[in-house]
Amino acid sequence: MNSKHAIGVAAILLITVMPRVSADEIGGGQLVWLLLSEGIKQQFRPRSVTSGQDTQSAPRVAPAQKGSNECEVLQWDRKAFRKPSLAIFRPGKYCLDQDYEFNCSIFDHGCGGKMIEIRASNVDLDFRGHTLRLSGTRGYGGVWGLGQNIRIHNGRIEGAGAGITLMNRGSSPQNGYPSRPLNTEDVFTDTGFVVERMEFSDVLFAVMVAGSGNRIRDNVIDATLDAKASSGPPVALLSYGPSARIERNTLRLHDLTPGSNGYAIYLRSADGTVAEGNTVRVDDTPTGTIGVGLSNSKGVSLRRNRFDTEKSTELDGSSSMQQ
Incomplete structure (x- = not known):
């Protein structure tokens, strides 16, 4: 009589050391980088779990799990990390299955880092309607x-x-930020980034991208134009590099620092970029607000945008728009 045997396979736990990040890789203005550099005690908790779990000395990334629709669910390993660690290091389709909240006490000196880190190409990240909330x-x-x-x-x-x-x-x-001098040594590869159907609430910078052929579309952005926090002219959406398409975004600007300028959209080295169908609204006085700022950008097309700003556009001497 024949018998069948089941062969067990040992489970392997992958230990991954989180990579260090240099100042050149972080965008968002000089002060934001200084805040990122400060190491302090932090608290991070998913809404569905309680804080206060013991941590381990050797950090590791929790293995992603298969979810429905063939995506891998990103999960935070609370036992390994006391601060956010949702990381992607290989191509694929990923998703969230819950909201995440990170609170830094006002009595601390500052908090630095990011909730989700991606170090791979050909990645699709679907939030599935969930929220990353910081306070x-x-x-x-x-x-x-x-x-x-x-x-x-x-x-x-x-x-x-x-x-x-x-x-x-x-x-x-960071090299495309308004207060930075023009960098002629940057190389713009065909990055093909897409940011779409995202909502941003009470952010300093909503989206910042560098590269060629990027798409930013159908997003809703609520941005605080705080020049002191950004250590320079605040920007809600920054695109650095040629051939971008910025389409059908709705931006709401507020709390501009008196006496300063703030940009809804800022384009640098953005030859051939198209900004179409975007709406910009200012909650308080529009003084100092600019719809689109152009730096070293030629042949930019602005089509059917609506700007409730003091200036619709601001161009430097090396920029031009298509007629």
Whole structure:
């Protein structure tokens, strides 16, 4: 009589050391980077679990789990990390299955880091309607990515210093910031980033991308134009590099620091970029607000946008728009 045998396979726990991040890789203004550099005690908790769990000395990333629709669910390993650690290091489709909240006490000196880190190309991150919520700090970011063909969609980010920052090696959104001198050594690869159907609430910078051929569309952005917090002219949406399309976004600006300028959209080295169908509204006085700022950008097309700002556009001497 024949018998059948089941062969067991040993489970392997992968130990991963989180990579260090340099100042050149972080976008969002000089002060935001200084906040990112400060190490302090932090508290981070998913809404469905309680805080106060013991941590381990050797950090590790919890293995992603298969969810429905063939995506891998990102999960925070509370036993390994006392602060946010939702990381992606390989191509694939990923998603969230819950909201996450990070609170930094006002009695602390500051908080730094990001909730989700991506270090891979060909990544699709679906929030599935969930929220990354931050309070008490501007030094923490929502999503930070390094690679190509990264798509982030269908979710919310609240209270972040920088909501979403995406780049590839060779260029950083930090170099496209209004107060920085023009950098002629940056190389713009075909990054093909997509940020769509995201909502940003009470952020300093909603989206910052560097590279060529990026798409930012159908987002709702509520931005605080605090020049002191950003250590320079505040920007809600920054695109650094050529051939971007910025379409059908709705931006609401408020709390501009008196006596300063603030941009809804800022484009640098953005030859051939199209900004179409965007709406910008200012809650308080429009004085100092600018719809689109252009720096070293030629042949930019602005079509059917609605700007409730003091100036619709601001161009430097090396920029031009298509007629």
